[in-house]
Amino acid sequence: MKFDFDDLKVKVGFEIHQQLDAKSKLFCNCKCVEANGSYDNNFIRILRPTKSELGNFDRAAIFEHTKMSTIKYYSKVGLSCLVEADEEPPHDINRDALETVLLFSLALNSNIADEIHVMRKLVIDGSNTSGFQRTMLVSTGGYLKVDGFKKIGVQSICLEEDAAKLLPHSKLYKEYGLDRLGIPLVEIALEPISGKPNEIVNVALTLGRLLRSSKRVSRGLGTIRQDVNISVNGGQVVEVKGVQQLSQLVKVLDYETKRQYGMIKISEEFEKRNIDDDFIGDKIQDITFLFKDSSSTILKKILKDANSILLSIRLRGLNGLIGYEPISDIRLGKELGEFVRFFGLGGIFHSDELPNYGITVKDVDSVKELLGLSDSDAFLIIGGNEKKVNIVLEPLIRRICEFRHGVIAETRAATMDGSTIFSRPRPGSSRMYPETDILPISIESVLLDNLKQKIPLPWNDLIRQIMEKYGLNNKLSEHIFDSQYYDVFEKIVSTSKNVTPTFVASKLTEDIVSLSRNNLDKSLLTDDMLIEVFDKLEKGFIAKESVTLIFEKIMKKESKTVKEAMSSLNLIEINxxxxxxxxxxxxxxxxxxxxxxxxxxxxxxxxxxxxxxxxxxxxxxxxxxxxxxxxxxxxxxxxx
Known part of the structure; x- marks a missing residue:
């Protein structure tokens, strides 16, 4: 089915989160550098929700608490301290970071507050040791100019701490690295807009270019994240978090639009069948005994633990609806499977897909008989650890009921292939309360007058400047500036006499992009490696054609260093x-x-x-x- 964004009245709002290129963290003097897995210490915490200043619990925090596990934090001396461990009050704010966000506010014609108050935003998913993230509203309103004439409204501009870095974790702990926690971050929220996907992507591209042109932000994968609020006509707003690349954004817009439209179509089927909440989960039956001797490999795996159970849930009037696909790969069953996996279960079985997975016709008939199903009814089976199954049961039934009304307002996470998966309910107003350890910060007019002289050049002027300075053509100037390698490009060409800027820029953009398209990992190429390769070329130790070969060896994980790659390619340095x-x-x-x-x-x-x-x-x-x-x-x- 072909979608038209105009017909569906798709609206998209951006929240850009960009790390600042700061020498120290927002509320301490620790360096803003990745630990790269090398940590010195660790400690363990369990986080619990707290009430807001009005005495209410935030629903997103309550949800996180229902699935909360013990958290292990890893730290490295110099990259985190007692502030990140929440064992010491925050220090004075990083003034350079504050000035950078004020500069962005001026560039976006935003209304800057006379006095800035630091707030605590409840976050108990483990990414903050304190259970909250420090954030402050710097300005509101304003606009971003796109293509030189179109104005996109700005809702707000905030300065906040980045979260801790999620690490691969074990069954016992959810694990985070504290090296990223506290790095200064600017959050810019734009007004919702309508348009074609390429027009929407152009807005994100324009804002990213404005930030990078200041030369005050970090570059590279993971330093910028886009939260995208998406809604279609007749649906609710869904927040998709963690979009890191523009190519990924296009896929997310396409998938989430289809998903939301599909959910609306499914809700119309609920309405046609006159399904109400009383029909959902009105009977729940433990069916573990039915499958004790099952030949199903999946069920054997679930039930091998003595503490595991299987529960079946009656869904009256839903026969054929759980597996119904109004659009390819958009199904209620898929949504429910993703939901229970978020609680640590493997997924669900539903009657529309059975018999299957080693579950026989006889097994299905036995479940139907136990639940007292009619021909119009359906059932779900969930299995796993008894405690987890009982925790997920009520939220699962509630979620099915919510789908009766179409799109659920929630927060979802973007995957690298462009799809989205459930993350948590949308947070409410009870999420925020004042930070009591930091005094309000007054913004003086003298400071703003000085910053007005530092507002970044317009995009066209900046590209023209790069072309004149380095002798690049327009296309290559845009590519190198938009890439994560612009800073390292400037370092390389500043010390090069024999290697032209055009050659360096083409290798850092065209060649690395080409290798990446073959599923090679460009993150393995560090800035130091790139500088070393071009230094070898400058000194005549390698030939031009060797540059891409060395990149390929490292990106294929066949060599860990430039020296190893050269040795593997038999590129012995010759004076x-x-x-x-x-x-x-x-x-x-x-x-x-x-x-x-x-x-x-x-x-x-x-x-x-x-x-x-x-x-x-x-x-x-x-x-x-x-x-x-x-x-x-x-x-x-x-x-x-």
Whole structure:
């Protein structure tokens, strides 16, 4: 089915979260550097929800608490301290970070508050040791200019702490690294907009370019995250968190629009069948005994633990609706399976897909008989640890009831393939309360006047400046600036005399992108590695064609360092003395060719030289040296 964003009246609102390029964290002096898995200490916490200043619990916090596990935090000296461990009050705010966000507010024509108050935003998923995230509203209103004339409204601009980094965790603990916790982050929320996907993506691209043009933000995967609020006509707003790339954003918009439209179509079926809440889960039966001797591999795996059970849930009037696909791959059954997996269960079985998975017709009939099902009824089976099953039971039934009304207002997480999965209910107003350890911050007009002189250049002027400074064409200037490699590009070309900026920019954009499309991991190429590769090229230790080969070796995980990659490719560093010796030997072995062809022997000698030196020395350098040696040989022959 082809979708038209205009017909569905799709509305999209952006919240951009961008790490600032700060020397220290927001409320302490620890460095803003990744630990890369190297930690010194760890400690354990259990987080619980607390009431807001009005005495209410936030529904998102309550939901997180129902599935909460013990949390283990890892820290590294210099990258986190007692502030991140919530064992010490926050220090004074990082003034540079505050000034950066004020600068963005001015650039977006936003109304800056006279006094900024730090707030606590409840977060008990484990990503904050304190159970809250410190955030402050800096400005409201304003607009972003897109394509030089279109104005997109700004809702708010905030300065806040980044969350701790989720690590691979065990069954016992949910694990986080504290190196990222507390890094300054700007949050910019835009007004909802309508338009085609490419128009919506262009808005995100324009805002990202504005932030990067300040040269005050971090670059690279994970340093910018976009939360996208999406709604279709007749539906509720769904927040999708964690979109990191523009290519991923296009897929998320497409998938989430289809999903929401599909949920509306499913709700229409509920209405046609006159289903009400009393029909959902009116009978629940423990059916563990029915499957004790089942030959189903999946059920055997579930029931191998003595504490595991199987429960069946009656769904009156829902026969055929759980597996119904109004749109390809959009099903109520899929939604419910994702929901229970979030609680640590493997998924669900439902009557629309059975018999299957080793569950026989006889098994299905037995469940139907126990539940007293009519031909119009359906059932679900959930299985796993008894405690987890009992925890998920009530929320699962409530969720099915909510789907009667169409799209559920909730928070979902973006996956790398562009789909979305349930994360938690939308937070309410009870999520926020004042930070009592930090005084309000007054914003002086003198400071704002000084910052007005530092507002970033408009996009077109910035690209023109890059073209003039480095001699790049317009397309390459845009590509290198939009990439995560612009800062390292500037470092490389500032020390290069023999390697052109055009060559460096093309390798950092076109070649790395091309390798990435073959499922190679560009995150393995660190800035230091890139600088080292181009330094080798600058000094003549490798040839131009070797640059991409070295990138490929590292991105394939075949080499961990530049040195290893060079060794694997047999790219032994050759200095000028060694190069002259090799070329002299080639000349001595081919004197007859030189005598016969004279200066025209350069082609044959280049071919023989490249057999030995390909990738180790730049071809232009070999050509230059050979020409001089041939000329000297010919002159010497004539003089004799």
């Amino acid at each position: 000028d003395d060694e190069l002259h010796k090799i070329l002299d030997k080639i000349l001595n072995d081919n004197t007859l060719v030189i005598k016969e062809k004279g200066a025209n022997s350069i082609g044959a000698l280049m071919g023989k030289s490249m057999i030995t030196l390909r990738g180790k020395v730049d071809g232009s350098k070999i050509n230059e040296y050979l020409k001089k040696k041939i000329e000297y040989f010919i002159d010497d022959e004539l003089s004799n």
